[in-house]
Amino acid sequence: MKFSDFNLLDLGNSIGVTGVLFSDNNKSYAWVLPDQDVHNIEIVPMTIEEWKKGLLQVDVQEVEIFTKGPNGEFIKSVVRKTQRIIEQRVSWAVYKRDNYTCRYCGRDGIPMTVDHLVLWEKQGPSVEANLLTSCRKDNKTRGNMEYADWLKSPYYLKVSQNLSPVIRRANEILVETLSNIPLRQSERTSR
Numbered sequence: 001m002k003f004s005d006f007n008l009l010d011l012g013n014s015i016g017v018t019g020v021l022f023s024d025n026n027k028s029y030a031w032v033l034p035d036q037d038v039h040n041i042e043i044v045p046m047t048i049e050e051w052k053k054g055l056l057q058v059d060v061q062e063v064e065i066f067t068k069g070p071n072g073e074f075i076k077s078v079v080r081k082t083q084r085i086i087e088q089r090v091s092w093a094v095y096k097r098d099n100y101t102c103r104y105c106g107r108d109g110i111p112m113t114v115d116h117l118v119l120w121e122k123q124g125p126s127v128e129a130n131l132l133t134s135c136r137k138d139n140k141t142r143g144n145m146e147y148a149d150w151l152k153s154p155y156y157l158k159v160s161q162n163l164s165p166v167i168r169r170a171n172e173i174l175v176e177t178l179s180n181i182p183l184r185q186s187e188r189t190s191r
């Protein structure tokens, strides 16, 4: 298989990094990440350009690749993404759980986003338990408001009238469970 045989759009969704391949002069070693089920390993020869394309597409936070150029010089390819970029499979799990419907205003059939209960800026993680499906308008309107304050805001009190009592209650109960959500550990601040 060649790199060009991959569907680039699939790389981010269905293909992730499962390990690292090391080689010495005699042999190569696949260091597989714990909990990964790896089978049918196939070597895909790649040019540097293909590497760069591939790295931009897969779901990894930060990767540095050093390759030897044609004249023996080292070429460095670096891809950095902030963790704010939420893995698509996490987003889709949240949308599915919320029935593809905005948890704040009850609208569906419009573009959705995921909204952090504990704000990203307050070390809230991008995991299902900390995310709710929200239409763009509500997400933008909430901005950096704390979740508990948001539920008391005139805007939310108005749009949430369209929610079923069950969902409205579920939103309120979440206030009490926010402290159970593990915060993100400190991360590198210098970029």
Ligand SMILES: [Zn+2]
Pocket (backbone or CB within 6 Å): 102, 103, 104, 105, 106, 107, 134, 135, 136, 137, 138
């Ligand atoms: Zn909404």
